[in-house]
Amino acid sequence: xxxxxxxxxxxxxxxxxxxxxxxxxxxxxxxxxxxxxxxxxxxxxxxxxxxxxxxxxxxxxxxxxxxxxxxxxxxxxxxxxxxxxxxxxxxxxxxxxxxxxxxxxxxxxxxxxxxxxxxxxxxxxxxxxxxxxxxxxxxxxxxxxxxxxxxxxxxxxxxxxxxxxxxxxxxxxxxxxxxxxxxxxxxxxxxxxxxxxxxxxxxxxxxxxxxxxxxxxxxxxxxxxxxxxxxxxxxxxxxxxxxxxxxxxxxxxxxxxxxxxxxxxxxxxxxxxxxxxxxxxxxxxxxxxxxxxxxxxxxxxxxxxxxxxxxxxxxxxxxxxxxxxxxxxxxxxxxxxxxxxxxxxxxxxxxxxxxxxxxxxxxxxxxxxxxxxxxxxxxxxxxxxxxxxxxxxxxxxxxxxxxxxxxxxxxxxxxxxxxxxxxxxxxxxxxxxxxxxxxxxxxxxxxxxxxxxxxxxxxxxxxxxxxxxxxxxxxxxxxxxxxxxxxxxxxxxxxxxxxxxxxxxxxxxxxxxxxxxxxxxxxxxxxxxxxxxxxxxxxxxxxxxxxxxxxxxxxxxxxxxxxxxxxxxxxxxxxxxxxxxxxxxxxxxxxxxxxxxxxxxxxxxxxxxxxxxxxxxxxxxxxxxxxxxxxxxxxxxxxxxxxxxxxxxxxxxxxxxxxxxxxxxxxxxxxxxxxxxxxxxxxxxxxxxxxxxxxxxxxxxxxxxxxxxxxxxxxxxxxxxxxxxxxxxxx
Numbered sequence: 001x002x003x004x005x006x007x008x009x010x011x012x013x014x015x016x017x018x019x020x021x022x023x024x025x026x027x028x029x030x031x032x033x034x035x036x037x038x039x040x041x042x043x044x045x046x047x048x049x050x051x052x053x054x055x056x057x058x059x060x061x062x063x064x065x066x067x068x069x070x071x072x073x074x075x076x077x078x079x080x081x082x083x084x085x086x087x088x089x090x091x092x093x094x095x096x097x098x099x100x101x102x103x104x105x106x107x108x109x110x111x112x113x114x115x116x117x118x119x120x121x122x123x124x125x126x127x128x129x130x131x132x133x134x135x136x137x138x139x140x141x142x143x144x145x146x147x148x149x150x151x152x153x154x155x156x157x158x159x160x161x162x163x164x165x166x167x168x169x170x171x172x173x174x175x176x177x178x179x180x181x182x183x184x185x186x187x188x189x190x191x192x193x194x195x196x197x198x199x200x201x202x203x204x205x206x207x208x209x210x211x212x213x214x215x216x217x218x219x220x221x222x223x224x225x226x227x228x229x230x231x232x233x234x235x236x237x238x239x240x241x242x243x244x245x246x247x248x249x250x251x252x253x254x255x256x257x258x259x260x261x262x263x264x265x266x267x268x269x270x271x272x273x274x275x276x277x278x279x280x281x282x283x284x285x286x287x288x289x290x291x292x293x294x295x296x297x298x299x300x301x302x303x304x305x306x307x308x309x310x311x312x313x314x315x316x317x318x319x320x321x322x323x324x325x326x327x328x329x330x331x332x333x334x335x336x337x338x339x340x341x342x343x344x345x346x347x348x349x350x351x352x353x354x355x356x357x358x359x360x361x362x363x364x365x366x367x368x369x370x371x372x373x374x375x376x377x378x379x380x381x382x383x384x385x386x387x388x389x390x391x392x393x394x395x396x397x398x399x400x401x402x403x404x405x406x407x408x409x410x411x412x413x414x415x416x417x418x419x420x421x422x423x424x425x426x427x428x429x430x431x432x433x434x435x436x437x438x439x440x441x442x443x444x445x446x447x448x449x450x451x452x453x454x455x456x457x458x459x460x461x462x463x464x465x466x467x468x469x470x471x472x473x474x475x476x477x478x479x480x481x482x483x484x485x486x487x488x489x490x491x492x493x494x495x496x497x498x499x500x501x502x503x504x505x506x507x508x509x510x511x512x513x514x515x516x517x518x519x520x521x522x523x524x525x526x527x528x529x530x531x532x533x534x535x536x537x538x539x540x541x542x543x544x545x546x547x548x549x550x551x552x553x554x555x556x557x558x559x560x561x562x563x564x565x566x567x568x569x570x571x572x573x574x575x576x577x578x579x580x581x582x583x584x585x586x587x588x589x590x591x592x593x594x595x596x597x598x599x600x601x602x603x604x605x606x607x608x609x610x611x612x613x614x615x616x617x618x619x620x621x622x623x624x625x626x627x628x629x630x631x632x633x634x635x636x637x638x639x640x641x642x643x644x645x646x647x648x649x650x651x652x653x654x655x656x657x658x659x660x661x662x663x664x665x666x667x668x669x670x671x672x673x674x675x676x677x678x679x680x681x682x683x684x685x686x687x688x689x690x691x692x693x694x695x696x697x698x699x700x701x702x703x704x705x706x707x708x709x710x711x712x713x714x715x716x717x718x719x720x721x722x723x724x725x726x727x728x729x730x731x
Contacts, residue, residue, distance in 0.1 A: 003379075004379040004380060007375075007378075007379040007428055007431050007432065008375050008376055008379055010375075010427070010431065011371065011374060011375025011376075011378070011379075011424050011427065011428060012371060012372070012375050014371070014375075014420075014423060014424060014427060015367065015368070015370070015371025015372075015375065015420065015424070016371075018367060018371075018416060018419070018420045018423075019364065019367055019368070019371075022360065022363060022364060022367065022416055023364070025360075027416070029211060031415060031416065031419065032211065033211075033212055034415045034419070035413055035414070035415035035416070036210060036212055036214065036216070037415075038414050038415050038418075039216065039329075039411065040214075040216075040329040042401075042402070042405055043283060043329050044329060044330075046405065046406060047283065047284060047285045047286075048284045048285060048289075049284070049285045050284070050285070050289075051288070051289060051290060051291060052284060052289065052290055052341075052345045052348075053291060053307075053311070054311060054312060054345070054348060055290050055291075055311065055312045055313075055314065055341045055344055055345055056091075056290065056291045056292075056293060056307065056308055056311040056312070056313050056314075057290050057291070057292050057293070057313075057314050057315075057316060057335075057337055057338065057341060058081070058085070058094075058293055058294075058295050058298055058313055058314070058315045058316075059292050059293065059294055059295060059316065059317065059318050059335075059337075060073075060295045060315075060316070060317040060318075060319060060322065061292075061294050061295070061317075061318050061319055062319050063294045063296055063297075064294050064295040064296040064319075065319055067296040067300075068295070068296050068299065071317070071319075071322055072104075074104060074134050075100065075104045075134035075135055075137060075138040076134045076137040076138070077299065078138050078141075079134075079137040079138040079140065079141035080141075080299055081295060081298055081299055081315070082094060082138075082141040082142065082145065082147065083141055084298050084299060084301065085298060085308065085313055086145055088301060088305070089298070089303065089305055089308035089309060090305075090308070090309045090310065091308055091309070091310070091311050091312075091313045092146070092240065092310050092311060092312055092313075093146040093147070093148070093236060093239055093240050093312050093313065094145070094146070094147045094148070094313045094314075094315060095147070095148040095149075095150070095202070095232055095235070095236045095312075095313070095314050095315065095340070096147070096148065096149050096150045096315050096316075097150050097204050097232060097314055097315065097316035097317075097324070097336060097337040097340060098150055098315070098316065098317070099149075099150055099151050099152060099188060099189065099190055099204075100135075100138075100149070100190040100191060100194055101151075101162045101163060101188050101189065101190060101191065102191065103135055103191050103193065104134040104135050104138075135191060135193040135194060136193065138194060139193055139194050142194065146200075146239050146240070147200075148200045148201060148202055148232065148235045148236045148239050149166075149189075149190050149194065149195065149200070149201040149202075150201065150202060150203070150204045150232050151163065151165055151166075151187060151188060151189035151190060151201055151202075151203055151204070152187075152188050152203055152204060152205035153165075153182075153184030153186070153187055153188075153203050153205055153207070153222050153224060153229075154184060154185060154186035154187060154188055155182075155183075155184055155185055155186075155207060156185065156186070157185065158185075158186065159185045159186040160186035160187070160188055161186050161187060162186075162187065162188045162189060163187065163188065163189030163190050163191060163192065163195055164187070164189055164192070164195050165187045165189050165201060165203070165224060165229050166189070166195065166199065166200065166201040166229070167199060167200075167244070168224075168227035168228055168229050169221075169228060169229065169230045169234070169235075169238065169244070169245055169246040169266075170221070170227065170228035170245070170246055170247075170248065171227050171228075172227075173228070173248055175248070175250055175259055176228065176248050176261065177223075177226075178259075179260070179261045179275050179276070179277065180275055180276050181219070181221055181222065181223050181228070181261075181276055181277045182207040182208065182219050182222045182223065182276065182277075183222070183223040183224070184207075184222050184223070184224045187224060189201065200235050200238070200239045201235060202229075202230045202231050202232035202233070202234060202235030202236065203222060203229060203230075203231055203232065204231070204232045204336070204340065206218050206219070206339075207219065207222070208276060208278050213327050214327050214328060214329060215281060215326045215327065215328045215334075215339055216280060216281060216328075216329065217274070217278040217279065217280050217281065218231060218233075218278060218279060218281055218339065218343065219231060219276060219277050219278040219279075220233070220234045220264060220271065220273060220277055220278065220279055221234075221246070221264070221277040222277075228246075228277075230246065231340075231343075232340050233340045233343035233344050233347070234246070234264075234266060234271075236312065236314075236340075236344060237266055237267055237344065237347055238266060238267060240267070240312065241267035241268070243266065243267045246264050246265065246266045247264070247265040247266075248261055248263075248264055248265075249261070249262055249263040249264065249265055249270065250262060251356075251357075251358075260275050260356075260357045261273060261274070261275050261276075261277060262354075262356050262357070263354075264277070269347065269350065271347060271352055272352050272353075272354030272356065272409075273354070274354070274355055274356065274357075275357060279343060279346075279352055279354075280352070280353040280354065280355065280411060281328070281339055281342050281343060281346075282342055282343070282345070282346030282349075282351050282352055282353055283328065283329065283330055283342050284342055284345060285330070286330045286331060287330065287331055287334055287335060287338065289338065289341075289342070289345075290338060290341045290345070291307055292318075293307065293308070295315070312344060314337050314340055314341050314344075315337075316335065316336065316337025316338075316340075317335075317337070318335040318337070324336040324337065326339060351409065352409065353405070353409045353410075353411050354409060354410065354411065355410070355411040355412075355413075359410060359411065359412050359413065360413075362410075362412050363412060363413045363416065363417065366397060366412075366417040367416060367417055367420055370393065370397070370417055370420050370421050370424070371420065371424065373389075373393060374389070374390065374393070374421065374424040374425065374428065375424060375428070377389050378390070378424070378425065378428040378429070378432075379428060379432065383429065383432075386425070386428070386429070387425075390421060390424075390425045393421060394418065394421055397414065397417050397418065397421070398414070398418075400412075401414045471582070471583060471584060472580055472581070472582055472583075473532055473533055473536075473580070473581065473583055474532065474540075474578070474579070474580050475530050475531060475532030475533055475540055475578070475579075475580075475581055475583065475596065475600075476530060476531040476532060476540040476541050476543070476544030476545075476576065476577070476578040476624075477528075477529075477530045477544070477576070477577055477578075477579075477581065477596060477600060477601050477604040478512075478517070478527075478528070478529045478530070478531075478544050478547060478548060478574060478575070478576045478604065479526065479527070479528055479574070479575045479604050479605050479607070479608035480508065480526060480527045480548075480551065480572050480573065480574045480575075480608065481525060481526045481527075481572060481573050481608055481609075482504070482525040482526075482570050482571070482572055483570070483571040483572060483573060483612070484571075485524070485525040485570075488500075488568055488570065491568065492567070492568075496566075496567060499565065499567065500562060500567045500568075500570070501525065503558065503561065503562065503565075503567075504525075504558065504570065505522060505527065507554055507558050508527055508551055508554070509527070511547055511550045511551050511554060512527075512529045512547050514547075514550075515531070515543040515544070515546055515547040515550075516531065516535070516537055516543055517529045517530065517531050517543060517544065517547055518530055518531070518533065518534065518594075520593075520594075520595050520596065521593070521595070526608075529544075529547070530544075530581075530583070530596050531543045531544045531547075532583075533583040533596070534583075534594065540578070541578045541624060541627040541628055542628060544576050544578065544624075545576055545620065545624060545628055545631065545653060548574045548576050548618050548620075548653070549618070549653060549655060551572070551574060552572075552574070552617055552618060552655060553655065555570075555571070555572065558570075571617070572617065573608055573609075573611030573612060573616070573617060573618075573619075574608060574611065574617065574618045574619070575604050575605065575606070575607025575608030575609070575610070575611060575618075575619050575620070576604060576607065576618070576619075576620045576621075576624055577600055577603050577604035577607060577620065577621040577623065577624060578600070578621070578623050578624050578627055579598075579599070579600030579603070579621075579623055580598065580600060581596045581597065581598035581599075581600040581601050582596065582597045582598050583595070583596045599643075599644065602643055602644070603621060603641065603644060603648065604621075606641040606642065606643075606644075606728070607619045607620065607621060607650070610639070610641070610650065610728065613701075613728070614636055614637065614650070614652075614701055614702045614705065615699075615700065615701020615702060616636060616652045616701070616702060618652055618653055619636060619650050619651070619652060620633075620650075620651050620652075620653060621648055621649065621650070621651075622648060622649030622650075622651065624651070625649065625651045631653045631654075632653070632654045632656055632664070632665055632668055633651040633652065633653055633654065633668075633672075634651065634652040634654055634668050634671055634672065634702075635649075635650075635651060635671070635672045635675040635676075636650035636651060636652050636675075636702055637650045637675075637702075637726055638650070638679070638724055638725045638726070639725060639726045639727065639728050640725060640726075640727050640728065640729055641728050641729070642728065642729050647725045652702075654668060667693070667696060670689055670692070670693070671689070671690075671693050671703075673689060674686045674689035674690050674693070674706070675706070677689070678706060678709075678710065678724065679724035681722075683710040683713055683714055684714075686706070686710060687707060687710045687711075690703045690706050690707050690710075691703075691707065694707075
């Protein structure tokens, strides 16, 4: 019980230690990586794995570079690309996952040739030069069209200022200022010639890449000069629905003192975000989850019009040399433009996973329940059952987590909970093993010489410890003794005597151990054993009597071995009694022994002594006879013994073989009838039966004693006060 409480308290202490980093949000890097891996496993397991035709990526790929020339292209070529997308293919909106931070001074030779051939269309040289300005050409293509330009924020101390990020979507929000939203010091945007024509733009940098370098979350907002600017995906979402503003939504904690950002309301939709304004990228699948068309095919008009009509178009690059490949849970070389496409797709489907602030509370509840459940149940269960409990609870945690993922789009942290379950299971099993090994070692030291090893193991596994200080128990006690041992020992050398006792005691002790008995002590040639302690035994009377009978059955074979070794045969007497006795560690400050004491012990010893008087190898008390009525008993006598005033019934359990079973039963019944006649003073009738018994069992000491008593009573009547109880008070 004490060890179980210790294991429970240690398990709860381990749980508290696991709660602290979760409460403080200071998880070790290795465990955080484990959480990332679990997130990636869930994400990959439940991918949609289908293409979203609503979003098309116009890709500056290797083919485009081969046909249209190396990057960067003349912006007149990009203007032609936009003209084709809107005028020929009828797209809904276009977004550039690139920035035009420097003026384009290159000249398109084909454009010059076209202008010279059509010089009559331009009245002066200034008009010709304006047509040759690639930035102006791209600006004209952007004007009055739903085009979103990309830019990036700078967080270095240099505070770069290149271009303008355009209009903020949130200008003043005091509560939002308290949130841990990424803040930029500078901006690298498109040149003024382009930005002035474009009211919408969005950043495509990601300051929230996870510690392992993987793109799992992307901020939808960044703070710059106290205003909030949208990401490329959010800017395109607003442009798609011709909206200008975003409304942040907050939730209060339990105290009501703090408010946390939980979502952004944009174009009539609430987009779940974390306190940093970041969204978990809802990846649809591996690369290619959106239709790709080559930019050169759009420019040359080779694309199927049905693919682009009404589509949301993202213009980006996948060519390796253009450095827009990202590490994502899907791949270590994933096009960055497709990250924005996945966010837009999630918004369209209202399929945005979230890990709001209250999920930490859910995780804490998981940890607390796991700690309480396993710390309390495992120490009280077997290894097999505790394993089932652990596996069952793990399945519940995973099942709830997957339900929340698929049905509620909640991302509930799972790594710490699984780690705690594993640690608690291993810790409890390990401590349980050491406690059990320690118990068994202690018990083996205390009982190893007296009880069989399997009983020691069972003692070590039981929940309740062994009561060593002493207690009263209903038990069975056995005493056995070698007849005429003194005379035998005088005839043998010390070596022969040692050999004889070793052979005898080994065989007798083995029988006692087989019947789950405890050898209390060897007293010279005598053996004292008991049943019912230290391990409780509901069948202690049966095991004690069976041990005595088997000891007698073993004796002929034992004597045969002794004779073969030149040693004398031996005979034994056994007394067995069941009753209440005191058991525990008893002794002095110098030596203690686990033993039994009490009236029942004394009576068993007296029974063993009376076997000599009655000439019976085995005597049991009336209590044993009443507890085990299924054996064949011969009534021996009703006596009083030294130290006990109440009369005791004596019985001899008979060894019954298959050959003499029926005949012996009839003979014993006749003998018992004679004893009853004797007690009823019908001595003549009893005398006849006792004499008849002697014809079958000559030299039977008990029958001879009864015949002697009857003759005395017939010669001198004992009087009416006579009772059939024989006194052995002086023995």
